[in-house]
Amino acid sequence: MDAYNHFESDITFKLTRLENLVALFVSLALFIAHIGEVRWLPAVLLFVYIDVIGYIPGLIAERRSLAGGGDGRISKVYYVLYNIMHTWITQAVVIGLWGWIFGFEWALLVIPIHLCGDRSVFGNSLKPFSIPFDSKAPIPEFADFRGRLAGGALTGPRAERTAR
Known part of the structure; x- marks a missing residue:
């Protein structure tokens, strides 16, 4: 939300998804054209290479951990792989190198289609180490935080500013 509060409200999360949905439609329209x-x-x-390297290995590791009676915790390496492969920085380098070596082509649009699809359709973004790799529900601490925030249980400078 800002430089100090690293979370999204329901509205800002939906707006971010909407932004990515618009970019997805533009990319798809160009691709189809x-x-x-x-x-x-x-x-x-x-x-597919983005998920083959960045998502599927972590998903398999988490499922194996859960199937083996574990709590689903996996190595941070899987989170790093996911984040590297799903960032615009990495994919801009890939697009640039591809264009330099093979020439720019319409097939490259599948990269923004993939990233914007993940962010708009699935609501995914980069993964912090502190949550399950393939979350199916909010972690209890986040659900509690959202409840307190929605209920107006603010503290600190924001609460003092609002009270004035």
Whole structure:
């Protein structure tokens, strides 16, 4: 929300998803408009490699941990892999290198389609170490925090400013 409070309200989260949905539609529209010029092998590879490297290994590790009677905790390496592969920084480098080596092409649009789809359709963003890798529900601490925030249980400078 700001430089000191690193969370989203329900409204700001929905607005962020909406922003990404608009970018997804623009990317999809361009992709469809140039569908005849898309090289399909690079398009498929560029779309799936992000999750093959950044999501599937962590998902498998978490499922194995849970199936083996564990609590689902996995190595931070999986979070780092996810975050590296799902950041615009990494994908901008990939697009730039691809364009430099092979030339820019319409197949590259699958990268923003993937990232914007994850953020808009699924509501995913980068993963902090402190939550389950593949969350199915809010962690109890966050649910409690949201409840207190929604109930007006603010403390600190914000509460003092509002009281004036």
